Amino acid sequence: MPDVLIRGGRVINPANKTDAVLDVLVEDGKVKMVKKDISVKSADVIDASGLIVCPGLIDMHVHLREPGREDEETIASGTRAAVKGGFTAVACMPNTDPVVDNASVIELILERAQNEGVAHVLPVGAITKGLKGEELSEMGELIRVGAVAFSDDGNSVMNAEVMRRALEYSVMLDALIIVHAEDMNLSGRGQMNEGFYSTLLGLKGVPVAAEEIMIARDMILAEMIEARVHITHVSTAGSVRLIRQAKERGVRVTCEATPHHLVLTEALLESYDTNYKVNPPLRTEVDVLALREGLKEGTIDAIASDHAPHALHEKEREFDYAPFGIVGLETTLPLMLTELVESGELSYTQLIEKLSCNPARILGLEAGSLSVGSPANVTVFDPKVKVKVDVSSFESKSRNSPLSGWELIGMAKYVLVDGKLVLRDGRVA
């Protein structure tokens, strides 16, 4: 592996408050030197002038579909999509087939990632066996073989007693529980946010209470048990308020929002386009504003795509019958640069914190930093280039993005994973 010299980029490393035009030298998979005008005899030199160099982005919520639905995504295609989108690591959710509730599935995922993946794959184990919400999975064993956190994502742990025990058990392991907050009785067969639009469109609604009740419950449990919880894909103004209050009380809670919940609203469902069908559902303008406020003030720690690939024939159906989910790995960075940074709501540093430093901290990874000696996971992006979203050019096997044709600003140009150049001039190696 040759040394890599990233020359003349604007280096933003929130970990040590660096924001300056510097060179970054990568040697033996580590950041060797970060300073002005580094000269070396031989290295792969990247001209990063006009580009931003930051710690590798981490998407803490993706669905890679392998094992089970390799027609929709594989570890190979999903990590290529990640790298294309500027991510050096992804945390994959356990709702595969079979479910990630035993060591052998984690071993399989890690082996595939080792052999076929181009980015780091961080498996999330199931909280309960089969995601059924009944019996705890062997969390100790799952951590031993490489689980970075636990979640029943896609399902909710409906039984408060089971959640209580999961949180208690997690304390012993210092494990993180990732909460998909949804009262499944209240959400029922709901298809979209409940309100004027669901009434107008005749689609069954999911009330905001379905999410907020579970967040409230789990804040209470986490407080009682002093466990660590992370609320995934927060989508309502009320959820932001509940988490803000819990944080003020000292509850050990973090949370994240998705790009689609930060940008899109339920009004778009008027077309009955199933690419807008997602769980939790797209909400109202008021919710979008509250999420953005939460992001700015720090109540929302991270941005994660909830990349959820689906086969075309399953999405091209009547709205009621189509599956929930949006692919996001390849659009998250440009969409957030356009909507949050270009608009002046977040600085580049803040966005990098939400997409790299904070996910690393929440998941307890040795990542999210460009400081000398750190593993060389580096993202280099062009913050000003205009791009048009073309779903047919996705590295992902699936195309279910509502952003097709959108004009965005910014894209990843180079990505290094442990010192290896896996994205070069916007192309996956």
Add this chain to the structure above:
Amino acid sequence: MQLKSKDLLGIRELDGEEIELILDTAESFREISTRAVKKVPTLRGRTIVSLFLEPSTRTRVSFELAGKRLSADVVNISARASAVAKGECLKDTAKTIEAMNADLVVMRHSAAGAPHFLAKLIECGVINAGDGAHEHPTQALLDLFTIKERLGKIEGLQVVVIGDIAHSRVARSNILALTKLGARVTVVGPPTLIPMGIGEMGCEVSYDLDTVLGQADVVYALRIQLERQTETLFPSLREYAALFGLNEERAGRLKKNALIMHPGPMNRGIEITAEVADLPQSVVTDQVANGVAVRMAILYLLIGGGEGA
């Protein structure tokens, strides 16, 4: 004047002028139904596919009759016969319809938005004959036709719609159509059956039938689905009938000329008693008869343009 779209997907997509056009055209077609030979050659050689993917006899028969009276060929694809029941997706059904060279598809589906999905896939027009809890535009149009026939106008009327607004496509289409022509609509029912945000569609909401009955020019009782009780939406049919049923006592407090309507089929004794259904103010059978004329008008306006008009 013509309709602006090749499809009739909902009242929402129509403007007031288009609604008036359909009602006026229906007026001229109604006369045909009273003739000895109830057939005109207007749509000879045209093919209408009747795609009913949810069981419905009344609406299907009404469209079939409307098509036949205009001399169109009407081909039925019913839920059981069609491959949809075997899991064939609507996309494949659309290809089959294209291959049949149909001029128009009349579609009933249990999923909201299904006709919109189909309309994007095929060249020919699509009429929504009811999609889930979304819209049932031809029902609303025949209801407006019936009201106008009896009361001479729509504008300024006070219409009270009673019952399961949440699951009713008839309610949605009627609220939209009536308010577009200047009527005032109040929906009445238990809060469990009144969907969130309905007021933003331009109607008033009440939970007390007895306070709104007296001002009504039209009371419209919706069919109550018996399974709503098990969904905890109301405690019992008995209590529902007591609070929201149209009985003789309530009918006695209506204005003298007020109309009583129901989209059928009725659960007699629940949302409406047998006695009230048979009162002279009840126009339930007129609704059925007018349905054919209104549907003839819609078929004519969508595919009869230029020929035989």
